Amino acid sequence: xxxxxxxxxxxxxxxxxxxxxxxxxxxxxxxxxxxxxxxxxxxxxxxxxxxxxxxxxxxxxxxxxxxxxxxxxxxxxxxxxxxxxxxxxxxxxxxxxxxxxxxxxxxxxxxxxxxxxxxxxxxxxxxxxxxxxxxxxxxxxxxxxxxxxxxxxxxxxxxxxxxxxxxxxxxxxxxxxxxxxxxxxxxxxxxxxxxxxxxxxxxxxxxxxxxxxxxxxxxxxxxxxxxxxxxxxxxxxxxxxxxxxxxxxxxxxxxxxxxxxxxxxxxxxxxxxxxxxxxxxxxxxxxxxxxxxxxxxxxxxxxxxxxxxxxxxxxxxxxxxxxxxxxxxx
Amino acid sequence: xxxxxxxxxxxxxxxxxxxxxxxxxxxxxxxxxxxxxxxxxxxxxxxxxxxxxxxxxxxxxxxxxxxxxxxxxxxxxxxxxxxxxxxxxxxxxxxxxxxxxxxxxxxxxxxxxxxxxxxxxxxxxxxxxx
Amino acid sequence: xxxxxxxxxxxxxxxxxxxxxxxxxxxxxxxxxxxxxxxxxxxxxxxxxxxxxxxxxxxxxxxxxxxxxxxxxxxxxxxxxxxxxxxxxxxxxxxxxxxxxxxxxxxxxxxxxxxxxxxxxxxxxxxxxxxxxxxxxxxxxxxxxxxxxxxxxxxxxxxxxxxxxxxxxxxxxxxxxxxxxxxxxxxxxxxxxxxxxxxxxxxxxxxxxxxxxxxxxxxxxxxxxxxxxxxxxxxxxxxxxxxxxxxxxxxxxxxxxxxxxxxxxxxxxxxxxxxxxxxxxxxxxxxxxxxxxxxxxxxxxxxxxxxxxxxxxxxxxxxxxxxxxxxxxxxxxxxxxxxxxxxxxxxxxxxxxxxxxxxxxxxxxxxxxxxxxxxxxxxxxxxxxxxxxxxxxxxxxxxxxxxxxxxxxxxxxxxxx
Numbered sequence: 106x107x108x109x110x111x112x113x114x115x116x117x118x119x120x121x122x123x124x125x126x127x128x129x130x131x132x133x134x135x136x137x138x139x140x141x142x143x144x145x146x147x148x149x150x151x152x153x154x155x156x157x158x159x160x161x162x163x164x165x166x167x168x169x170x171x172x173x174x175x176x177x178x179x180x181x182x183x184x185x186x187x188x189x190x191x192x193x194x195x196x197x198x199x200x201x202x203x204x205x206x207x208x209x210x211x212x213x214x215x216x217x218x219x220x221x222x223x224x225x226x227x228x229x230x231x232x233x234x235x236x237x238x239x240x241x242x243x244x245x246x247x248x249x250x251x252x253x254x255x256x257x258x259x260x261x262x263x264x265x266x267x268x269x270x271x272x273x274x275x276x277x278x279x280x281x282x283x284x285x286x287x288x289x290x291x292x293x294x295x296x297x298x299x300x301x302x303x304x305x306x307x308x309x310x311x312x313x314x315x316x317x318x319x320x321x322x323x324x325x326x327x328x329x330x331x332x333x334x335x336x337x338x339x340x341x342x343x344x345x346x347x348x349x350x351x352x353x354x355x356x357x358x359x360x361x362x363x364x365x366x367x368x369x370x371x372x373x374x375x376x377x378x379x380x381x382x383x384x385x386x387x388x389x390x391x392x393x394x395x396x397x398x399x400x401x402x403x404x405x406x407x408x409x410x411x412x413x414x415x416x417x418x419x420x421x422x423x424x425x426x427x428x429x430x431x432x433x434x435x
Numbered sequence: 436x437x438x439x440x441x442x443x444x445x446x447x448x449x450x451x452x453x454x455x456x457x458x459x460x461x462x463x464x465x466x467x468x469x470x471x472x473x474x475x476x477x478x479x480x481x482x483x484x485x486x487x488x489x490x491x492x493x494x495x496x497x498x499x500x501x502x503x504x505x506x507x508x509x510x511x512x513x514x515x516x517x518x519x520x521x522x523x524x525x526x527x528x529x530x531x532x533x534x535x536x537x538x539x540x541x542x543x544x545x546x547x548x549x550x551x552x553x554x555x556x557x558x559x560x561x562x563x564x565x
Numbered sequence: 566x567x568x569x570x571x572x573x574x575x576x577x578x579x580x581x582x583x584x585x586x587x588x589x590x591x592x593x594x595x596x597x598x599x600x601x602x603x604x605x606x607x608x609x610x611x612x613x614x615x616x617x618x619x620x621x622x623x624x625x626x627x628x629x630x631x632x633x634x635x636x637x638x639x640x641x642x643x644x645x646x647x648x649x650x651x652x653x654x655x656x657x658x659x660x661x662x663x664x665x666x667x668x669x670x671x672x673x674x675x676x677x678x679x680x681x682x683x684x685x686x687x688x689x690x691x692x693x694x695x696x697x698x699x700x701x702x703x704x705x706x707x708x709x710x711x712x713x714x715x716x717x718x719x720x721x722x723x724x725x726x727x728x729x730x731x732x733x734x735x736x737x738x739x740x741x742x743x744x745x746x747x748x749x750x751x752x753x754x755x756x757x758x759x760x761x762x763x764x765x766x767x768x769x770x771x772x773x774x775x776x777x778x779x780x781x782x783x784x785x786x787x788x789x790x791x792x793x794x795x796x797x798x799x800x801x802x803x804x805x806x807x808x809x810x811x812x813x814x815x816x817x818x819x820x821x822x823x824x825x826x827x828x829x830x831x832x833x834x835x836x837x838x839x840x841x842x843x844x845x846x847x848x849x850x851x852x853x854x855x856x857x858x859x860x861x862x863x864x865x866x867x868x869x870x871x872x873x874x875x876x877x878x879x880x881x882x883x884x885x886x887x888x889x890x891x892x893x894x895x896x897x898x899x900x901x902x903x904x905x906x907x908x909x910x911x912x913x914x915x916x917x918x919x920x921x922x923x924x925x926x927x928x929x930x931x932x933x934x935x936x937x938x939x940x941x942x943x944x945x946x947x948x949x950x951x952x953x954x955x956x957x958x959x960x961x962x963x964x965x966x967x968x969x970x971x972x973x974x975x976x977x978x979x980x981x982x
Contacts, residue, residue, distance in 0.1 A: 140441040141693040142450040231572050235923060238593075311687050312759055315924065318687065399437050401759040402687025404924040405594065437690060437753055450697045484704075486726075488711035503860060509626035532626045532717045537725060538860040546711070 114200045115190055122189040126343030127151040129386060133346075133394045140398050151343065155336050163332030168229030177224030178330070178337035184216035185344040191273060192351045195381035196361055196374050198274040206271040207255055207352075211248075214307060214348060217341045218244045221316070224338075225326025236325020239405045240309070240316035246412035247306040253420035254296045254303075258356055261285065261427050273352075277359035285430050292426030297357045299420045304349050304392040306412065308342065312400040313408055350388040358384060453478040483548045488531045490549035491524055493564050497543035498522065504535035504544060516565075523565035527557035567593050572923065576605045580685060580927035583937035587914075587930065594922045601911060606938045611901050620896035621647060621721065621867050622860070628887070631903065632939045633714050634677060637670045638880035639903070639939075640719040642887040645800060647721050647898075650874030650891045651867055658852040659723035660802035665845050666710065666718050667801075667878070668838040672743065673702045674881035675831045678934050679754065682828065685927035686763050691753060698746055705739040708732060721863060723855025736846060740839055747836050754828055755816075764824040768917040768929035771822055780913045781906050782883020783834065784933045786812050787827040789820030794879040805848065806841050824932045831934075868896050882906040882934045905939030
């Protein structure tokens with residue numbers, strides 16, 4: 106494919122990812138508010154918030170390390186938007202198929218978290234330092250279950266002879282639910298559950314929003330950020346939501362519905378794309394919105410212990426079930 | 436856990452008492468006149484119970500100038516006008532305790548249902564009762 | 566181990582509803598020490614009350630505005646103090662009405678606290694839920710007293726408003742509403758796994774420490790000390806109700822004194838208040854509502870009064886004490902001292918914070934239900950010396966400053982009070 110086509114696709118995905126992310130953030134706030142018995146902000150509120158932040162003054166504290174403080178938001182935004190280019194978009198494959206796989210996406214998902222932590226450390230505020238420490242502890246704890254899930258799925262795919270097994274295009278093209286026996290289905294369900302549990306941790310949402318705990322450390326690692334930098338972090342956050350949801354959908358539910366309805370051609374593609382957007386929305390509601398209104402905030406040692414011990418154990422259990430299933434199937 | 440409450444609240448009306456209009460009108464007086472003409476909707480404010488302690492009302496003809504209300508007011512709201520032997524009240528300072536109402540021997544004072552008294556000028560006609 | 570560094574929480578902080586400064590020394594996430602500096606909400610209310618030219622009726626409304634949440638507790642304690650000093654009798658119907666309004670306020674205050682505690686834990690859904698149900702009690706109070714906060718019900722010698730017969734059904738309906746809701750509230754707070762994870766074993770105040778630090782109110786009761794002013798020194802009509810101090814044992818738990826126990830105590834007290842109000846409405850005696858229906862007679866009696874009086878009340882936060890000293894011929898009290906319940910509970914923060922994490926700071930700070938505006942002490946720190954400023958010196962300092970400011974602006978001297 107010519108470079109211009111790829112470039113056009115990339116622009117479409119990047120801009121679309123940002124817009125979809127902001128709309129979904131608005132929907133998330135509206136649904137969360139209705140569940141709490143409130144009216145909630147209008148759905149276009151994240152756009153207004155982003156616009157407002159962009160025109161506000163950006164303050165760099167005197168005690169901050171200026172170049173780290175200023176670079177962190179840009180690194181976060183670049184990494185999260187770049188991750189969009191390696192994910193399958195609805196019925197289409199990833200824009201940069203063949204140039205990066207799931208491992209790269211995992212890495213790109215971790216970079217904004219680390220950038221936020223660096224920004225918190227560089228902010229010169231004790232609350233920022235506390236928040237940054239917590240973010241690092243949390244990243245270290247949820248990465249292991251996340252990696253186990255991905256490794257399990259990739260291993261099973263490679264056993265089917267599909268390679269490269271970590272390529273998201275291949276993963277999305279061969280959903281495993283129909284290829285494994287009953288034990289494998291249970292194993293996949295367990296892995297899906299672990300991935301959904303890691304999603305709010307990845308995005309630092311309640312019950313795992315301890316790095317930014319509003320009532321405890323007044324915004325934690327974001328406390329000194331304002332204006333353009335805060336707008337960039339906000340944008341990085343909404344795009345990471347889209348990336349995580351797309352990852353869940355690509356690994357566990359990449360199905361389209363156009364085939365079921367007997368449509369072909371452009372109509373089928375459009376319908377599948379809309380269905381994909383709906384699936385993203387559904388994953389976000391289940392993993393982020395409902396969870397965030399139904400639970401209190403957990404402490405960092407509870408989170409760390411929870412993911413290191415229980416999260417890893419459950420994920421390894423899922424992997425074990427997949428292995429057993431393969432053995433049984435022969 | 437709490438999911439039953441969450442989903443039942445999702446499907447029912449919010450508990451919030453709405454503002455009179457969804458968005459701030461460019462001119463409040465024009466908006467209110469349009470509402471009166473029936474061209475616009477307004478969410479009515481939450482009704483207050485009887486005997487609500489709102490803005491003070493003064494029946495001037497009953498007043499005998501005994502100054503009991505001046506003595507008991509904790510916020511120095513009431514100013515005595517010696518030449519008329521009547522009073523002037525600065526509602527901007529009023530704490531709505533209604534002690535003056537209880538103190539008045541002839542029942543010249545009462546607290547009404549008005550509570551939307553915000554203003555930028557503490558001597559505006561809405562906030563001086565005499 | 567890591568080095569110790571200081572984290573300031575306050576005076577303005579999302580965890581605190583009112584200004585107070587807590588400076589924590591932390592090592593990583595562990596708290597090794599805390600310093601409490603209060604006094605940011607000092608408004609000089611006692612000073613204003615003791616000034617010449619004020620009479621006790623004006624002071625009553627000043628007392629009411631010491632706090633918005635424990636708003637009727639202060640007038641109840643003050644009216645009792647003055648009634649004891651001046652020898653004023655209160656008719657029984659007035660006592661019952663005061664009890665009803667106090668208990669309604671206790672329900673409102675505990676529901677507010679439950680919402681605030683949930684918010685500190687990051688559980689905003691419970692905040693909106695409890696504050697939504699709190700609207701009912703505020704509506705009833707508005708119906709009975711004319712306002713949602715600052716009820717202006719107690720007056721020296723009785724109460725100012727009666728409960729009319731047509732208002733009884735509304736109160737009964739509100740009580741039924743809360744009875745039906747209490748189970749849900751207890752379930753939502755006490756059976757939720759994340760709430761338990763955050764509050765069990767957090768901010769423990771052992772019974773011995775509670776005793777030593779003179780904790781009062783639900784803070785002490787959660788540690789198992791059965792201290793309740795309504796039970797220990799009955800006043801108003803509480804002797805008719807046989808109020809028993811509620812401890813976590815009433816829910817079947819062994820008291821540890823952590824935040825979970827405090828939630829248990831406060832929610833059970835809502836149930837207890839409902840019972841008291843029901844009984845008060847049923848047994849309400851007939852009669853007048855005040856011994857001094859005419860204000861000039863009251864003012865004249867208070868002007869002649871001489872003596873000192875102590876008034877106490879079990880506010881939603883604990884034991885509240887007002888002390889007045891009256892001299893004949895003066896309308897203003899000679900001495901008026903308020904001891905708020907939070908003042909006794911502040912020190913119990915120290916053992917509660919030790920060994921806990923930074924993440925526990927908001928919930929431990931909120932668990933004693935601090936009402937900082939009720940505390941009226943004042944500190945001046947010059948360099949590293951601390952001294953307590955008495956009334957005369959405070960007056961002198963404020964006159965000096967007023968003169969300074971007037972001189973700068975070329976205004977007339979207005980500082981002589």
